[in-house]
Amino acid sequence: MSKTLFDKVWDSHVVRKIEDGPDVFFIDRHFIHEVTSPVAFVGLKQRGIGVMYPERTFATADHNTPTWDQHLPVADPLSANQLEALANNAAEYGISHWGLGHRNNGIVHIVGPENGITLPGSTIVCGDSHTSTHGAFGAIAFGIGTSEVEMVLSTQCIMQPKPKKMRINVNGELGFGVTPKDVALYIISQQTTSGATGYFVEYAGDVFENMSMEGRMTVCNLSIEMGARGGMIAPDEKTFEYIKGRKHTPKGADWDKAMAYWKTLKTDDDAEFDVEFNYNAANIEPMITYGTNPGMGMGVTQSIPMAEDVQGGVATYKKSLGYMKFNEGDDMIGKQVDYVFLGSCTNGRIEDFRAFCSIVEGRQKADNITAWLVPGSHKVVDQIKEEGLDKILEEAGFVLREPGCSACLAMNDDKVPAGKLAVSTSNRNFEGRQGPGSRTLLASPLVAAATAVEGVVTDPRTLIKVTA
């Protein structure tokens, strides 16, 4: 029978099918971090059970870690307590742990691929909804709750009904200044924040085929923002090239065997999806959000829609604009901004720093902007330095911080103050997401960079040097 990429990977991980119930689903790789795992370990202890396959779980500290002076003890006692719990649990159960200061430390969804833990055809979960990132490699990857973290620790399985299947095709040529982040924000704006709920998405079409692995990670990362459990892209030569030779990637004969399997990982020609959407790359502009969910996005040059023109309830829409202190019909270009955040599991990779530098090189940070530039991992920091991007940033008046989730969810000190407006390359513009009362505009690293040098929301296309 013809199968989709998703079917192939899902069906090969079903341990048992429960009638009128979920599938018992085997997990190849499990990531844990300090915020959503401690209670799972408490549960194991209360039940008196252990970790079945500690070698399949990988711990990294990222969510509440400081991005400055990481060599000093963590000042916040509650954060320090969680970090200590993670370290102790990892040590007690024999789980690999990349704590603060470890050279492999960084945001879980950045260090997984960097270290070859993320492989095509595998199943990956983590107590974090942006686990969907790993789908860029042709893995089934999604976020889970803490009860499920406990299930994976104790039995390497979770219980999941198989989601429905959606394919999103984007074909054509992307315009100048349009990045993978814009492609994702465009799709979400079309789907709305809940349009893909209940589905697992496959992204297909030449736009994704031509995209770098970093770009594919950005797109898959944001799948959850339209409600999808995850998104995936069929592995190809680019995928294999990226993972080859990394720390945990199969080697020698194992690699050859894996490659033979990985090459079968694509949707059969006549396989069927529950629903399919087609978008034209030429319609996508650099994007920006204006409301309090990621579906409230539009081209950066457009004006905020009128309440009667949007889907959903008018009261909810007006509440959202009220929180943002925006009016229907407002232009986004020219709005005064206070903070710019470059980083997160969405846009904290080397390509994002290259893009940011391409705009700020030879320019200066605007005086009214506080900028937080937070690489996703120590490896990203190393590469920034190797490529001399740190010098470009320094000359333009920017300071590079240390890796972590940072202002994406503001569990550490990187909080946008109440009422302040931030252009952020992260993934959520929910009320208070970047600090109580903070107001967030989601955008690409190019829009963030253009805004950081101009001090107001700026179309990056007006600043890009066009070379013949």
Add this chain to the structure above:
Amino acid sequence: MAKSKNNMAYDKFEVLTSTAYPLPIENVDTDQIIPARFLKATERKGFGDNFFRDWRYDSEGNPIADFPLNDKKHEGSKILVGGKNFGSGSSREHAAWSVYDFGLRCVISSFFADIFRNNCLNIGVLPVQVSADFAQKLFDAIEADPKTDIKVDLPNQTVTLLSTGESESFDINGYKKGNMLNGFDDIDYLQNMKEEVRAFAETRPF
């Protein structure tokens, strides 16, 4: 069947009759249900205090009296009726814990986000999805009379507005329904199939 060894296991859920808190706002995300800054505990307790923290309290920490969860008219309700797409965003189970710790056992909405729904089912909070029309009837009835009772009957999979007798059925898979009725959880189930899992794991290439 043996009782769950999980000390955190929830009480059985059969039939619940209660008044309800109304929250007719769409796309309520888990950052509103429990803001990230309150996720720093290493034990599962105390999350009810910060349930909808930034909607319940102003920036000085004073309760916002007319917010439904603070409104005395609804106090003590065990059901929350939320707007469409309830629980979107982060996978934090803390959101479901805060629902439970606040004293709620059931959330009714015309549409739930996937992970939140799963998390609720795993900890003994029943997510009940109803039609948009029925959700609106519930909101209207609560507004007309905050003391109006809603009956959620899990064995029969129905939700009824007792004042008018209007009723709608809801879906839940048989396995999860059994868990809720008995107070069991998935870990109890999985613990009993470890040999099968071990045999399966042997076949995995990586």
